[in-house]
Amino acid sequence: MFSFLETAILRWTDxxxxxxxxxxVCTLLTPVSVAYKWLVxxxxxxxxxxxxxxxxxxxxxxxxxxxxxxGGTGKTPLSILLAKRFADRYRTAVIARGxxxxxxxxKGPLVMSLGEGPKLTPSQGGDEAYLLSKKVPAAYVFVGKxxxxxxxxxxQHETKILLLEDGLQHRKVERDLDxxxxxxxxxxxxxxxVPLGFLRDCPTTLRRASHLVVNLVEGHSxxxxxxxxxxxxxxxxPLIGVRTVLDRVVDFAGGxxxxxxxxxxxxxSGIAKPERFHSLxxxxxxxxxxxxxxxxxxxPSEEKLFRFSKRAKExxxxxxxxxxxxxxxxxxxxxxALPIGIVETKMEVVHGEETLNQLIEAIEEKVEHL
Numbered sequence: 001m002f003s004f005l006e007t008a009i010l011r012w013t014d015x016x017x018x019x020x021x022x023x024x025v026c027t028l029l030t031p032v033s034v035a036y037k038w039l040v041x042x043x044x045x046x047x048x049x050x051x052x053x054x055x056x057x058x059x060x061x062x063x064x065x066x067x068x069x070x071g072g073t074g075k076t077p078l079s080i081l082l083a084k085r086f087a088d089r090y091r092t093a094v095i096a097r098g099x100x101x102x103x104x105x106x107k108g109p110l111v112m113s114l115g116e117g118p119k120l121t122p123s124q125g126g127d128e129a130y131l132l133s134k135k136v137p138a139a140y141v142f143v144g145k146x147x148x149x150x151x152x153x154x155x156q157h158e159t160k161i162l163l164l165e166d167g168l169q170h171r172k173v174e175r176d177l178d179x180x181x182x183x184x185x186x187x188x189x190x191x192x193x194v195p196l197g198f199l200r201d202c203p204t205t206l207r208r209a210s211h212l213v214v215n216l217v218e219g220h221s222x223x224x225x226x227x228x229x230x231x232x233x234x235x236x237x238p239l240i241g242v243r244t245v246l247d248r249v250v251d252f253a254g255g256x257x258x259x260x261x262x263x264x265x266x267x268x269s270g271i272a273k274p275e276r277f278h279s280l281x282x283x284x285x286x287x288x289x290x291x292x293x294x295x296x297x298x299x300p301s302e303e304k305l306f307r308f309s310k311r312a313k314e315x316x317x318x319x320x321x322x323x324x325x326x327x328x329x330x331x332x333x334x335x336x337a338l339p340i341g342i343v344e345t346k347m348e349v350v351h352g353e354e355t356l357n358q359l360i361e362a363i364e365e366k367v368e369h370l
Contacts, residue, residue, distance in 0.1 A: 026196060033196035040193070040201055047171040056174040057151045060093075061161050061366045064175045066168025068201040069189050071272025071296060073181040074215045076128045076325075077244060077347040079165045080135050082179075085360055086161045087138035090367055091115070093159035094133075095150040095173075097166060098126030098143035100297040109144035109153050113137070122328050127297065128165065130328050147173045160367050169201055176366065177359075180209040180237075184216045184223045187230050206234040211359055216241045216350055217276065224351055240359075241351030246280055249321070249341045252333040257319075257341045261285035265319050266312030266338070268292040269326050270299060281321055281343065289315040299329040302336075309336035 046052040056062075063082070067073045079094060086092045096112075097103075103110045103125045112118055112125040113133035118141075122130040125143040133141040140159055142150040147170045154162055164173060168180060182188075188206075189199035206212070212235065214227050224241045231239075249257040259265070263286045269277050274293040282288060290312040294300050309320055320340045327342040334340070349356055 029196045033193045036195075037193040037199075037202075043171075044202065044205065052171070054172055054174040055148045055151060057155050057162055059155060059370055060151075060159055061177075061363055061370070062151075062164065062173065062175040063161065063177045063179060063363065064164040064167035064170075065179050065181070066164070066166055066170075067181045067183075068168065068203060068205055069183060069186070069198045070194055070200050071198075073183050074213075074242065074244060074347060075166050075181055076132060077345065078179070078181060078213060078242070079163055080132055081347045082163060083132065083136040083139045086363070087115075087136050089364075090160040091140065091158060092138070092161040092163065093140040093142060093154035093157065094129070094136075094163045094165055095147055095154065095167070096126060096129040096132070096141065096143050097145060097147075098129055101126040101129075101143070103129075103143040104145050106144055109142045109146065109150040111153075112141035112143050113139060114157070115140055121331070127325050127328055131324055132165070134328070160370065161363065168205070177210040177363070178208050179211050179213060180206060181213045181215060182227060182231065184214050184227055187214070187227045188234070203231075203234050206231055206237070209235050209237040211240060211355070212237050213240045213242055214351075216243045217279070218243070221351065238355045239352060240349065240356050242347050242349050244276070244280065244345050245348045246284060247344045247346045249343055251339070251341065252327070252330070259284050259286050259341075262287055263318060264289045264316045265321050265341075266290040266292070266308070266315070266317040267321050268294075268305065268308060269323050270294045270296055271323060271325060272296050277323055277343070280345065289317050299326065302334050305334060306336050309338050313337045 065075050065079050083092055083094055101123055110120060110125055112120050112129045115138050117137040118130050118133040129141050129143045140157055142153050144150050151173050188203040190197050193199045214224055216223050228239060249259055251257060265286050265288060267281060267288055292308045317338060320338045321343055324342055324344055
């Protein structure tokens with residue numbers, strides 16, 4: 001029910017939707033959005049003035065990776081990139097919420113990984129946490145709604161680096177660095193807070209950022225310059241430009257699949273911004289003939305997927321493609337009308353490599369002086 005409502009609100013609040021029903025819904029949601037904005041402002045004031053207490057994990061350098069807008073800016077890929085840099089040298093822990101998983105409702109934090117890969121399923125600990133522990137098996141990963149309890153558990157395992165995945169708004173845990181991801185298309189939001197818009201925090205929050213990471217959709221330097229102009233009224237933090245690139249396509253057994261130019265494919269995904277996945281796949285030269293998008297953090301029934309696969313086959317598709325995040329939700333390979341390819345991606349630095357290296361060195365120096 002919640003997934004249906006979320007999808008409906010996104011459709012009704014889309015600026016391109018000019019229907020009467022959309023105007024009515026937007027009018028009804030305006031006071032909710034304004035109230036949310038002022039609650040965020042009040043909460044930030046409480047932490048900025050130290051009215052609200054914060055927990056400082058002992059013996060760890062704490063790095064938050066977050067954003068000011070809802071979904072799709074690349075928090076998990078950046079967390080993976082950073083965890084890979086540190087996990088082989090220092091005991092590195094990642095703290096995640098486990099959104100829409102059993103961990104989110106657990107009384108205490110759950111252990112997704114103790115440096116040996118995932119111990120829980122995505123439904124138990126969340127798809128992001130599962131994917132991160134799979135991509136960086138040396139990392140310790142703790143999942144739960146209460147970040148303080150997770151941080152205490154990480155300290156008990158003598159972790160030296162603590163990554164707060166999606167941590168910008170979770171200010172109960174003190175951090176040494178706030179790395180903030182920005183969407184290159186709309187870096188400071190449209191001024192509208194959820195549920196009417198995508199903002200979940202004030203653009204002025206960027207003043208707390210130690211570094212800004214701009215997810216450059218196409219990797220153009222002009223995009224970075226435009227973003228810089230938009231954010232400079234709020235922060236002087238250095239900018240790093242990244243983009244998500246296709247690494248490889250594999251089947252469920254891990255075997256690599258070669259896509260052919262002009263090959264007809266169909267896509268299915270449940271991510272925040274499916275248009276990014278669509279563009280990424282099209283960049284390989286294939287032709288997308290059909291697409292099935294569903295709510296973020298969900299998975300439709302196999303029956304619905306089978307019906308979609310039949311329609312895709314009738315449209316000429318020879319293969320279905322999905323994301324890594326969606327693929328981990330399957331306990332076994334689904335029996336559909338077409339074979340499935342899993343699109344694996346990686347984050348690539350296109351601007352500010354030296355700045356990133358300096359950041360890594362600064363963190364390592366902090367660890368050495370603990």
